[in-house]
Amino acid sequence: MTSVEEERSRKGKRARQEERPRVLLAGASRRWVRLLPWGVAFLLFVALLPTTIQVLTADYGLNGGMASGLAVAQTAPLLLAIVRPLRAWYVIFVADMGGALVLLTVDFEERLLWPFPPMEIVGYVSLCLALGLREPRRTLLVVWLATAAAGVGLEFVTPHGTGGNSPLLIILSGVALVLGAALRERSEVQRRLVEQETISEAERGRRTLLEERARIARELHDVVAHHMSVITVQADTAAYRLQGLPPDVREEFASVAATARQSLGEMRRLLGVLRNEEAHGELAPQPGLTQIGQLAEATARAGVPVEFTPCDADVPEAEALAAYRIVQEALANVVRHAPGAPTRVSVSVSGVGSGAGPEDGERLTVLVVNGPPPVPPAAPLEVGGTGHGLVGMRERVRILGGTLDAGPLPDGGFRVAAQIPLTERDFT
Numbered sequence: 484m485t486s487v488e489e490e491r492s493r494k495g496k497r498a499r500q501e502e503r504p505r506v507l508l509a510g511a512s513r514r515w516v517r518l519l520p521w522g523v524a525f526l527l528f529v530a531l532l533p534t535t536i537q538v539l540t541a542d543y544g545l546n547g548g549m550a551s552g553l554a555v556a557q558t559a560p561l562l563l564a565i566v567r568p569l570r571a572w573y574v575i576f577v578a579d580m581g582g583a584l585v586l587l588t589v590d591f592e593e594r595l596l597w598p599f600p601p602m603e604i605v606g607y608v609s610l611c612l613a614l615g616l617r618e619p620r621r622t623l624l625v626v627w628l629a630t631a632a633a634g635v636g637l638e639f640v641t642p643h644g645t646g647g648n649s650p651l652l653i654i655l656s657g658v659a660l661v662l663g664a665a666l667r668e669r670s671e672v673q674r675r676l677v678e679q680e681t682i683s684e685a686e687r688g689r690r691t692l693l694e695e696r697a698r699i700a701r702e703l704h705d706v707v708a709h710h711m712s713v714i715t716v717q718a719d720t721a722a723y724r725l726q727g728l729p730p731d732v733r734e735e736f737a738s739v740a741a742t743a744r745q746s747l748g749e750m751r752r753l754l755g756v757l758r759n760e761e762a763h764g765e766l767a768p769q770p771g772l773t774q775i776g777q778l779a780e781a782t783a784r785a786g787v788p789v790e791f792t793p794c795d796a797d798v799p800e801a802e803a804l805a806a807y808r809i810v811q812e813a814l815a816n817v818v819r820h821a822p823g824a825p826t827r828v829s830v831s832v833s834g835v836g837s838g839a840g841p842e843d844g845e846r847l848t849v850l851v852v853n854g855p856p857p858v859p860p861a862a863p864l865e866v867g868g869t870g871h872g873l874v875g876m877r878e879r880v881r882i883l884g885g886t887l888d889a890g891p892l893p894d895g896g897f898r899v900a901a902q903i904p905l906t907e908r909d910f911t
């Protein structure tokens with residue numbers, strides 16, 4: 484199936500779903516709320532059907548067949564109102580108006596209500612409430628105007644020379660329509676608010692991710708720029724440091740220096756795009772493995788006992804910077820979420836001397852493990868990966884082709900473990 488056919492199929496499926504009738508309160512989160520309309524409609528039908536037949540035959544004097552027909556027409560559509568309330572209103576409206584005209588053919592007592600007996604008012608008002616929960620304002624206005632017009636028209640043929648109860652039905656139906664519309668609009672506002680909060684949360688997560696990527700790119704720029712500067716200087720000074728170089732070799736070194744300078748210029752322009760107005764250039768060198776011990780000491784002074792196992796290997800700058808930032812963010816999370824918890828920090832290199840290149844499995848392992856805090860924290864540990872710190876850790880490890888495992892421990896502690904493949908073999 485082609486992409487065009489798939490898109491047409493999806494559009495057709497969405498159209499069929501939109502045409503399919505939707506049950507009242509089907510979007511409620513609780514099951515009992517979704518079942519409530521069915522229960523109410525069933526109870527109204529079971530209660531009103533025999534009551535209507537009994538009242539129309541015993542009190543108003545209609546024959547059994549006519550009373551049964553009117554009762555079914557006035558009550559059975561209440562079950563349809565759960566799915567299609569407007570169609571149910573068409574049937575009940577005609578049945579109620581027809582029933583009022585049929586009552587004019589019999590001689591009933593003056594004390595009895597006309598044109599709408601009490602059970603008809605109950606069913607009609609309940610139907611108006613269902614209409615308010617489903618239909619737009621314009622439809623509700625048309626329904627109420629039709630009800631008012633029919634009620635006023637029936638007042639001109641009132642038997643016994645007294646006024647009927649049409650004004651009561653007009654008022655109650657209007658109240659039910661307004662109440663149902665208000666509940667529907669309130670639910671719609673809440674639904675849109677939840678959707679907007681979901682969208683805002685997704686946008687915040689995306690913005691955090693982009694900010695972290697830009698910050699990582701700026702830091703990696705400093706690392707790469709250092710190496711490019713060294714290449715430029717070495718290429719420019721080769722003709723003065725090395726005696727007796729052939730002319731073609733001198734031209735080669737000059738070409739290397741020019742290419743390196745051009746690359747530095749392009750990197751600076753890229754950095755200008757990534758740097759926002761608040762981000763200023765860093766003048767201090769980027770930290771590495773040797774500064775991790777200072778992080779551990781500073782964290783210990785903040786009240787978190789830290790056991791640090793250093794690494795003496797000569798690790799490339801990009802990987803060393805990533806290790807430093809991972810430990811920095813992990814220790815910051817310990818201070819925030821588990822103050823006072825004993826913490827173990829270790830940085831090590833595995834696979835040294837196992838082969839001739841980085842493809843042989845040399846990896847930098849960064850491990851930060853803390854136990855449960857002495858006092859339970861007020862907020863839960865950050866386990867969902869949506870925090871600013873964990874986003875930065877994952878992005879750094881992902882950019883360098885490594886893996887990160889972060890999550891809670893059974894004893895209530897937290898573990899951060901990163902595996903970063905090394906790109907060089909300058910180990911001592």
